[in-house]
Amino acid sequence: MQTLNDLTVVDQDEFYASNFFYSKGYFSLFETFFLSWGNVIHFKKGAGAKIVLSGLSMPNGVQRSRDKRFVYVAILGEGTVRVFERQPDGKLHQLNSIPLHIGVDNIFVDRDGHLWIGAGPIKYKSFLHMNNPHNHLAPSKVLRVEMINQTHPVLVSEVLQNNGSLISLASVATYHEGAMLVGSVVHNLMYCTVVAF
Numbered sequence: 001m002q003t004l005n006d007l008t009v010v011d012q013d014e015f016y017a018s019n020f021f022y023s024k025g026y027f028s029l030f031e032t033f034f035l036s037w038g039n040v041i042h043f044k045k046g047a048g049a050k051i052v053l054s055g056l057s058m059p060n061g062v063q064r065s066r067d068k069r070f071v072y073v074a075i076l077g078e079g080t081v082r083v084f085e086r087q088p089d090g091k092l093h094q095l096n097s098i099p100l101h102i103g104v105d106n107i108f109v110d111r112d113g114h115l116w117i118g119a120g121p122i123k124y125k126s127f128l129h130m131n132n133p134h135n136h137l138a139p140s141k142v143l144r145v146e147m148i149n150q151t152h153p154v155l156v157s158e159v160l161q162n163n164g165s166l167i168s169l170a171s172v173a174t175y176h177e178g179a180m181l182v183g184s185v186v187h188n189l190m191y192c193t194v195v196a197f
Contacts (some may be wrong), residue, residue, distance in 0.1 A: 006061045006063075140169060178193060
């Protein structure tokens with residue numbers, strides 16, 4: 001079983017994709033949290049697909065920098081975002097790991113190169129929500145990570161925090177000129193005006 005989670009296009013006919021989990025047997029979503037069986041693949045037309053990162057604990061979102069030189073991978077099991085430099089052959093060289101101590105999901109890169117990340121702050125509530133979304137709400141957060149040179153964080157801001165009543169288990173946030181759109185895994189979509197961060 002492979003669980004494709006996210007992908008980011010870096011060129012025509014070329015992309016990176018995260019596989020949340022890989023197994024030849026059946027494991028519950030909760031059990032996968034303790035296993036580092038996720039990976040990131042690189043695909044390029046003519047060269048095919050190859051695994052460029054393996055042994056990851058639930059890789060979620062994968063996104064590229066605006067200039068396409070760097071790739072960001074959200075690792076749910078670690079609560080980190082790893083920063084990689086792309087190599088000519090598609091391999092990824094790790095430059096940094098940003099500890100966020102939260103269940104990170106998908107990443108949006110704004111026009112200034114800063115990262116916006118949807119996240120579930122209480123992992124066990126996230127698992128309950130995923131298994132039974134109508135009876136279990138999960139808290140949501142959106143983090144903004146201000147970056148220097150696209151590779152190093154200077155400031156992490158909590159832009160949104162909710163107990164799950166407005167949006168349960170935020171998975172992604174996009175930002176543009178004071179407006180933010182937040183998506184969830186299985187709940188709803190929320191539009192916000194951002195007054196400060």
